[in-house]
Amino acid sequence: MSATIKDVAREAKVSIATVSRVLNNSAVVTDETRQRVLEAIKKTGYKPNALARSLKIQKTHTIGLIVPDISSTFYPEVVRGIEDIAAMYNYNIFLCNTDQKEEKEVKYIEILGEKQVDGIIFMGDIVRDSVIQTFNEFGVPVVLAGTQDKDKRFPSVMIDNEKAAYDAVKYLISLGRKKIGMISGPMHDPIGGLQRIEGYKRALEEHGIKYDPELVVEGEFKTRKAYLAMLKLLEYKVDAVFAASDDMAAAAINAIFDSNLKVPENIHVVGFDNTYISTIFRPTITTIQQPAYDIGAVSMRLLTKLLAKEPIEEMHVILPHQLIVRESTGFGEEKNSR
Template sequence: MTVTIYDVAREAGVSMATVSRVVNNNPNVKPQTRKKVFEAIERLGYRPNAVARGLASKKTTTVGVVIPDISNSIFSEVARGIEDIANMYHYNIILCNADKRKEKEIRVVNTLLEKQVDGLLFMGGTVTDEHLQAFQSATVPIVLCGTTDEKQTMPSVDIDHEKAAYDAVKMLIDNGHREIGMISGTLQDLSNGYSRYAGYKKALEQAGIPLREEYVRIGNYRYESGMEVMRYFLELPNRPTAIFSATDEMAIGAIHAIQDQGLRVPDDISIISVDNIRMASMVRPQLTTVAQPMYDIGAVSMRLLTKLMNKETVDMTRVVLPHELIRRKSVAAKA
């Protein structure tokens, strides 16, 4: 039979209220009494009912996390940052994969809210009006993690994606490259897609380099699309001498497509990208990239959410973290 709080109280010789105070870490319990209650809990194998505690306190100490693609290694580092801070503040995490599909993202958000989470972290791409409607119907705080909404009305933690892309392309330009292709994400994706394209375009404009339509192709952020787009670039009569990829995974696909044709990176074509996933330092040549502080994005997002959940004073609800250019072996000066 299930052991109840009544059984623990009887075993320890105290009231049910005293057991409740011990279980909920209330300091107003004598050490000797606390010890007796813990010993009774251990003997009986009692586990507090989280649902009942949540109904009583109107808090579940759980946070919902919507992750766009659980197979993408970049999000595992964000999730680790979230989990570490959640543990520090005694919150449990419910992690849900949304497969980068808007309908599933919205369904998962609504499901988490129905489960009475105390707050929600949304890692995704494009934040649409439908997303915002779901967020605005919530009675708990929501923080965007690694993305922002177009009007920047939601609390968020991210980097300046346009500046990150600009810095990457400027490095190529500073190395003498003028024929620079881009493997972009979808331009409907405000952060990883459109903002990084805007940074690419701005760097070209400031250097007086015309934007060539045939030098911009859309990928889906994954390795295979990087290979496919790179094969297209290699078939152009005047192929690019350098490539800026919106993500490391697509950049690695591009490197392998170049090598499959018997060409070399960076001797024949230079490659640079954004993210700094673990594989960026494992591929050969090692990938020059702009690092997102993925762990920090997760940790800072979770800390911001704890402040909002606990109604603490928050000076800034839109946090922009710094990025860093990591120089490795995939970029060389144009001969």
């Protein structure tokens, strides 16, 4: 098996980013470190031949995409937006699916660094410290799509998740619903989890409904867990449910039907994302439209500006969301509500 850049870094006792800088003749590397890396390259037999031409021009015209779950109904549309803009600017895409696992996120960032990608678009809700550290080691431009790091150090494109959740729950309240449950994303997730829970809580409190933590059950964006979460909420006799994704809303509706109840006659359901599931499921699902394609397209355009050193008007872009009213809240005809 041929040696990799990681083998060189291990042998020289430096980071992969430092090896990359030596290969690119960066002036920020000390002579001592450069010599140690060159000796490690010789000892391991590492041959960066596949990148020889691109190293000369310092460009590979390749963008790395890190996706948390490609089987989700949401992320493929984000990727499509990225790909369309990437093609306009003659960039190729290197797609990495992490299954929401931290070790895979770090591993793929290292691989993308080894591949000398020009930039990275990171998708997902949680931007862990280990991911930020690995980004910093490689020093390539990074854009966050659909999320934000806690210190807002990286450019980002997303919606206002708190306000979107608020609008969803406010709509349920306007229909006379009093006991509204929520199937949330992971509680440790600051975006799809906590921000949407905060919007749910604010809507209740502003309309005189006491917040009950028992009515918020973690679904973790997984259909099986969402199904079980709905069964638990039924024990509290909820008359409406806000689910933090359309997939979880569909699972909740199945649980309601399996319990010999009906949607929307007995329980109203609102989802989140406006993926194709919300339109083909029966009943069709009232949902918050998160502009997935636009999130991808704007993220890629922002990255091209960073790479070309163009002026950037806004480093943290907030795109508009929209409430799409369908059958799961009692309306057969689709209606848009801003």
